[in-house]
Amino acid sequence: MSDPGKPGGPVARGPLARLLDSTLVPRSAIGRKLALTALVNALGTGMFYAGSALYFTQVAGLSNSQVGLGLSLAGLIGFLGTVPVGMLADRIRAGRVYIAIQVWRGLGNVAYCFVGDFTSFAVVACCIGLADAAVPPVSQAVVGSAVGDEERGDTLAKVRAVRNVGFGLGALVATAAIQQGSDNAFLFLIAGNAVFFLASALMLQRAGVTRLVTTAAPAKDRRPTLVADLRYLATAVLNGLLSMHLTLLPLALPLWISQHTDVPLSLYGPLYVLNTVMAVLFQARFARPSDTLRGAVASMAWAGFSLGGFALACWAMGATGAVWAATAFAVLAVVLLTAAELWQSGGAWAISYELARPDRLTQYLSTFQLGTALQGIVAPWVITAVILPNALGWPVFAVLSALAGAGVALTVGRAEIRARENATVATGTDPGASVDTEPETAGRTA
Template structure:
């Protein structure tokens, strides 16, 4: 019996590893790129706010305001950059973004005040915000339809792994402290992005003749921003992505202010989230290979995220013996919703854009995430932390409604796309 159980465990581990490790070729190259970028991202994000405060001399308010302005600046450029990808292919703009980031991060070494910090943070935000839709467009260009969601899931698992490694290195830099530690962080981050540019240059890409479809003659095509169904789905996915500020902003404040659980449990919750995403993102993405399947995952995500909010609400004023198990259970449920939200979002963003406009539509879809990143921390804090159980209940209803709205809106978007395809059929490929 023990031998059979051991064999089953070994088989399960081998199956998991086979799913996690991308196949040789473009997927393997994209995996290396993802790990390198995420190590740099984890290194910088885990330490930069402290260094800006202690080394550059900015106040906490200046850091927060500067990063908020930078986030808004990044949103303004996602759609124009996506259109460049439609015209020239995604690889060249992505390479340019990584090369620019390598230069821009080194510029932090010369920042001595708030104005310079904001200007540089805005430029970096434009590049970083553009990199995600460009990577998704490149995934659409390079991989077949039945591979794209799985590749995206593998990349997210590997991104979390690289982020953990970067955060660990950041701990060493913070231990060194001072200007030497700060310079080490920015130079290593810049080097990571320079390596990303080199790796991107080695990836396959498609030029305009392969990735874009000639515009039909007649009236000028409408902007993707006027595709109200697609914009609506991007916003719904942004609402469901509130799991992120719930985990990283609301829960830490909730634990220390509204429960009797020890503050250290927050680190356990973050580690639990990261490990579960690494382990199960690929498996949880099955079903998102079609737009209706992706929408069903989003509906399930809304239900799960609503349940996790209600579980967190039960911990108000609870002692550690009650609060800690409920927080762990709530976080596990949150991760299940997070996995479905990620896979469902990839599915819709890859399946619904019209032919030849993947870059532009990826830029449009990024607006939902950008809105969440801008408004989400304030919203979840104002509701959950300030209002207590009632605020958690409001969040639960909001997330549930967002999930339930995804399938019917997806059906409407598919019908609209089919109708547009009938009016402007895709041209036959050139022999």
């Protein structure tokens, strides 16, 4: 064995380096480039999310209802445009579309700096909403093609963890701007987001994503075929329900704490931090079981049970009159919600990718994303009008969550799982792997 102290021997790595490798740093060079790009992108997005509401109301002069209506319209446009953008990505390559989306978002944020009425705000919001909704499936296709099947889940998890770090850092910058309080400070947040989007587009270009081939072979028939693939659509719907953690944390939890429990509302900030820290530290670990289709299906089941546990913890939080007990249930609820988030994201990445038609990869991934987009439209009403006002709202939601997680095994199908395992054993590779047959490539050979 080589001596670490001698020249040429392996370099001893400290605990911090090992922690970074296991949580934030992808193994491949192209994966690390994509993670760094995600960090830059998330810095701007974190700045924007933390300060945009105040910018639109205090600087642009819009009312709360106008902001809400404009963003709802943007969400609807994004929902309708996700699949067409995915089809375009399959036709002209996902990497090219990914860069174009980043440039589009950057220019959209530049336009935000000049809005002064509802009409201009709604137009710009809808343009950005179309791009925002297309990002998850397109970026997933790019990462999957760049690093190969063995590293796909690990890289996606670490990119997501790095993105969470960027969100947090961006929010800190926004906090300073908000405390300063001037119009220029808020303009700095919006313009800064535009700069970071344009910078990420340049970084993607230099990483060579435009040369990635995401489809296994050119599709001879360009007509949509998803209507016939009911199994994939059903799984997307179940995934949408399991992805309600995206709305439960920022909307349901603070409303429930403030209106239905004895938990101090000041605890919500630390609870949000707890969610972020857990997401950064454990995303890669929770994604490991999803290296196989069987493991991904099991992760979705665990996500459903964990989401149900969150609901029961919320119900217990409101039922107890002891502040210490309610506080303990609040912490437990966030831990369970975060676990559901990590299991669901890892399982969804694998299932959406493995069950997609290789010649229409981004189109299928975009369709799978519709479940999450639909959640964003429906969940706020379900939470505020159905779950929170009703005594049995949380228990019923707990049951539905558990059933949704378990139902993924039915929609995926045992036969599909066995067929994938048999194919892997027979060939030694993932049967859904795509190959870049062109000499110009930036992914698996990077």
